[in-house]
Amino acid sequence: QVQLVESGGGLVQAGGSLRLSCAASGGTFRRYNMGWFRQAPGKEREFVAVITGDGEVTYYADSVKGRFTISRENAKNTVYLQINSLKLEDTAVYYCAVHRSGRFIDTRNYDYWGQGTQVTVSS
Numbered sequence: 001q002v003q004l005v006e007s008g009g010g011l012v013q014a015g016g017s018l019r020l021s022c023a024a025s026g027g028t029f030r031r032y033n034m035g036w037f038r039q040a041p042g043k044e045r046e047f048v049a050v051i052t053g054d055g056e057v058t059y060y061a062d063s064v065k066g067r068f069t070i071s072r073e074n075a076k077n078t079v080y081l082q083i084n085s086l087k088l089e090d091t092a093v094y095y096c097a098v099h100r101s102g103r104f105i106d107t108r109n110y111d112y113w114g115q116g117t118q119v120t121v122s123s
Helices: none
Strands: 001-007 010-013 020-024 031-037 045-053 056-060 068-073 078-083 094-097 110-113 117-122
Touching: 001 094, 001 110, 020 031, 020 045, 020 094, 020 117, 031 068, 031 078, 045 068, 045 078, 078 094
Parallel strands: 010 117
Antiparallel strands: 001 020, 020 078, 031 045, 031 094, 045 056, 068 078, 094 110, 094 117
C-alpha cells in the first residue's frame, strides 16, 4: 500500500509560479513512474505530466508543455511539479498518482492517488 500526500497549492496571480510536492510512503518509490493530474470544477480529471522511476524520461500534456516541469528526488520519496506562467485555466485540484501500466494519460492506469492540492489562479 502506497500513501501519497500532495502539498504546495494555493492562490496565485496569473503569471505567477508554484511548486507542488507529492510525498510518498509505504512502497519502493524509485520503482514507480509517477504522474500528475488535475481536475477543474465540472470537468474530468486530466493528465498533466509523468516521470519514470529513474527520473530520466518525462512526458507532458500539450496544454502545459513549456510551463510545467516534473521532477523527483528518490532519496526523499518525493515528486514535484513546478508550475510557471500560471493561467486562469490552470485552476484545478492537482493530484499525484502511481502509474501501474499502460498509457500514461489514462487515469485508469494509475493506482494510489493522493487527496489533491488546490491551485487557484486569479486575474
